[in-house]
Amino acid sequence: MGTTVSTTSNEKIWDGGNKPLNASYGKMMMWFFIVSDALTFSGFIVSYGFARFKYANSWPIADEVFTHVPFMHGQELPMIYVAFMTFVLIMSSVTMVLAVDAGHKMNKAKVTFYMFLTIIGGIIFVGSQAWEWATFIKGDYGAVKTKGGNILQFLDSETSKRVSVSDFAFLYSSSRDQHEKYNGIWYREEATLPSFSVEEVIAGMEASPNIVIRTQNLDENGHKTVLSREESLNILKSTGVSVVNGANLIENEYGVPLFANFFFFITGFHGFHVFSGIVLNIIIFFNVIIGTYEKRKSYEMVEKVGLYWHFVDLVWVFVFTFFYLV
Amino acid sequence: MAEHAHKLEIFRGLIKFKSNTQKIIGVLILLSIVTLIEVVLGIYKPAALNESFLNLKLLNWVFIILTIVKAYYITWDFMHMRDETSVLRRVVVWTSVFLILYLTFILIQEGGYIFDEFYDTSNYIKTDF
Incomplete structure (x- = not known):
């Protein structure tokens, strides 16, 4: 019993017999896949x-980037939402292992119930990740990019809190039109224009005396370097090229462009795994309901999909440790 | 079923559970506590752990060790590695651990080297202009 693959004769196929290392064919293959997938993920995390x-x-600094929690608008709560996501995923792992346990006892009702909870947990996690992505892409304060590709962020020198570009920059009415196919050269397009131009930011900064600039360089205590008022105006006028809002694969308002790229690729690759895990779980869930494994007298498929889910x-x-904690 | 007998003790026999379900709940509590410690350390970042050891802050070492602890219990108890034969366990764990450590060493070493080259003021590479 155990799998759909079985031979009727008792003779040994190879030296390990039908179940080498005492693991069935399906479980063994799942372990092979997990080892190779672990190496793919470690490739990603190590290159990060x-x-x-x-x-x-x-x-x-991840703590300054991921500060948002749904329904808690405007509050800075680093770590809280990721901790919640981690907990959801651990809980769905627990319900999965409870489903496997119930499968060993051939308890169809319990397997169904726990599989259902696992799927719900997975959906909550993927939804949370989508929300994180949306918040990350939208950005919150905005920043100015320099000629060298570095990011300048704005601070209130009295409260030393971040200030949004849109709060102090002047919006001139004479701003340039977006070049689109219908109003310009028909075979060329340009990227969406930023909300403000650098001239507008400079004018706004000159008008509000308590705005200073924070560069992306860290001092010896691991904090971002804050420039004086004169240095701030100087660096903005001499090197600022464009206003950046949010994040994409080319630039982001948080700092080094690779930061956003790795965020998208690592959490995206992981989120895709969670998504395919949910799909597999749903397939197995319906198989449980229609009694496939009851007839087969074994719930090993639940165990295999459980291995993947864990x-x-x-x-x-x-990912949690290396992206959000370290 | 006899062939699904589980090993029910963790911490090398210090805690022994009566049933597999109890063990699962026990491991859940352990993982939650470890995650909670990580989150609290991540929010407050105690200054005592700011010292550097092998080019990495002590706090980061604590995070990495706690992560490996969590990974151990997920693999051993949720993925039932504890109940597999020792050969299967070694094949899976040693292969990945060896290859990952090798990859980590090579890339981290190279990253450190490029950092030194980048910010060496005596050469011509500039990142801030």
């Missing part, structure tokens, strides 16, 4: 580590 060591003195949780534990 490479970028962090390369930009050791200018990498964005692996996804395992990867998140590492």
